[in-house]
Amino acid sequence: MIKILVSACFLGEKVRYDGTSQQLLNQSLLSWIHNKQVVSFCPEIAGGLPVPRQPAEIQAKSQRILTCDGVDVSAQFNKGAQRALTLCQQHHIRFALLKESSPSCGSTTIYDGTFTQEKMSGEGVTTKLLRQHGVRVFSEKNITALIAELASFSEKPSPH
Template sequence: MASNKQCFDKILISACFLGERVRYNGVVKSLVSQLISQWQQQGRFISVCPEVMSGLPVPRPPAEINPKTKQVLTIESVDVSQQFKKGAQLALSLCQRHDIRFALLKESSPSCGSNTIYDGSFSQKIIVGEGITTKLLRQHGIKVFSELSLAQLELLLDQ
């Protein structure tokens, strides 16, 4: 018997976009958009927060990637690189398990930034770069988008 259920590409999405309290400071920052609502109703999303999945708490000290050493350091100079790498691996595993080709991740995050990250000085200065999770996903052929590139993601879906 044929199923009437429509099959959609799954999208890995930053949990913070769905209103989950996972951000370093515990603040909820949902991404409100007609597309997000539509994709959520279609059951496309697999929610992820690499930092929380790796065992980091909420709230937690802010962390940034040091551009010279590539280490992820908290504002107190604690090296949390291993937790960020573990979170990236867990996100990749989710993508592989669910045949995910697309990710929608939080721009400028040390995990999820797709075009920009903070410069490591904790001065709110943004530089060109990518987060630890984004880099790993892209190395495995997953296309990563941010809240600033929803239209580009929409164009690629279901091609």
């Protein structure tokens, strides 16, 4: 069975920086949950950050992740990304549905590091690491592409 790593905030878990969720209501996601295909994960929590916490953004020049009050939380973000990769490897997960624009999970856009709500092209640290290891990452913005890919995907037996 195909497993999908899904941002915990999409599943109603209050793990976002502001203590809220970003629940995603989608029939396919509900079906995946029902079929026990979903592995819930929040890289920021897995990296040791609390809820709530200060908002953080990737700084374009240094690629460090700083909170709005200047605290460097890069180590926690990288630890969470590594834990996401380990989880994917343990469960043979090849697909992820992660929160767009997050400094961890963004897949096409991230906030620009100025804390002005401006976005730029880029990917979060978890998305980047997962993609480097062959995991296909999607967001709520392109969930239809994930649905189509999963519908046409058939797992092939591994050659031994």
